[in-house]
Amino acid sequence: MDLKLVEKISKALSDVNRLKILQYMQQNQGKMECAQICELLPLAQPSISHHIKKLVEADLIFQHKMGRNYNYSINHEVWNLYKKKLENL
Numbered sequence: 001m002d003l004k005l006v007e008k009i010s011k012a013l014s015d016v017n018r019l020k021i022l023q024y025m026q027q028n029q030g031k032m033e034c035a036q037i038c039e040l041l042p043l044a045q046p047s048i049s050h051h052i053k054k055l056v057e058a059d060l061i062f063q064h065k066m067g068r069n070y071n072y073s074i075n076h077e078v079w080n081l082y083k084k085k086l087e088n089l
Contacts (some may be wrong), residue, residue: 001081009082017041018051030074032080
């Protein structure tokens with residue numbers, strides 16, 4: 001993992017709402033539907049979509065379209081590489 005990706009992931013994790021999304025996903029076996037996230041955070045749906053987009057762009061979560069809905073899952077491979085890179089800095 002190069003330092004540019006570490007920087008991108010760190011920026012994505014710099015917002016408390018994104019951390020909450022990841023925390024909720026972790027508590028739900030690493031997966032959630034968009035509707036579930038909307039129920040858990042006191043934010044408008046466009047704001048939640050913005051936060052999810054940042055996590056997807058940082059490769060921290062996968063986005064899966066199921067009909068009209070989106071499901072999300074944690075990208076454990078990238079998450080583990082990120083943690084390992086931080087430990088070795």
